[in-house]
Amino acid sequence: MPRAGLTVERVTIAGAELADEAGFDQVTMSQVARRLGVKDASLYSHVRNLQELRGRIALLAADEKTIRIAEAVAGRAGRDALVAYANAWRGYAHEHPGRYLATQTPVPIDPDLAADAPGPRRAIELTYGMLRGYGLAEPDLTDAVRLLRSTFHGFVALEAANGFGHSRSTQESWGRSLEALHVLLEQWPTSDRGDHP
Template identity: 50%
Template sequence: MNRAALTASAVVADAASLADEAGFDAVTLSAVARRLGVRTPSLYSHVRDLEALLDGVAALALAELAARVADAVAGRAGRAALEGYATAHRAYARDSPGRWQSLQRRAGDAVVRSEAARETVALARAVLRGYPVPQTEHVHAVRLLGSTINGFLALERIGGFDHSEPSPEASWSRTVDALDALLLAWPAAPRDRKAPL
């Protein structure tokens, strides 16, 4: 790449490509610099440090994922929206494994406060509007969706389902069914519990 064309977005995009090709752990400043044909110190004009570069990859991944989810849930409600939401996550994890891994780490403030992060939460809440989940319970429901989907995908990525029947596809479908049933029968918020005497 021509040095004159080197920008922060180009550095992050190359790091994201490296993550998909070799795994997120392979992303280092020196590895990205080699790919771009520059010396490592040249990158500091575009990214503050390694953490900023990794956050850049996560922000890029979050924006791409949000776009996919938006397409998958558009015009749908209830189980159809839930399935679109979950399947968009699964497809992104398969298509862009390194970028997906970037979302499985504690993100910096720039990522957490990004437009993509707000859009991701808004999309999850849009799915919940098709269910009788009170708005006061949305945080819990969004966390449930995220932990269930991410947990399944993490186990699938490491081959955790490869040694037994039925297939992961069958389990994925049942997982979406179970989430749908749970959201349809969301439990009432617990009353304040007093500590036992």
């Protein structure tokens, strides 16, 4: 029987908090149970296993990150939307490093859970909508999405690992990187070919 007061939402949030504090790869059923002050067995009334818990953390984080980005870009277009989008992405990664990593880690997720989660689907809509403001269409849209994701994730991952050794401010480099992306998106090299080398 489920423990009174313990819900799947509380278990998921406890796991997400643990991910931020210790790292997403350190989330275990035992650690989450300890955090909640219950026995490991109590958790299994709410989540089937660690895989489901990590999937739920990933979906929670995707929802949170998407809401933050949506609020940031509302009413903006072009460069302003790009900068707001990127800063919201980076801000979430800084504030919730474990949850953020969950959104970037391939985690097997129950299709029924994924179907009910608006975050990932809304994130795609937001990204494609912002890029259409630059006049992009397929296949350039997909290529641009991959470029932005690679740039944003690469930057915040290097920041998290203290991978920037130069004395120049990372904030200055971030700002210049966004300016460069804006220029590139405005002058995107279009191609009639659907297959790129």
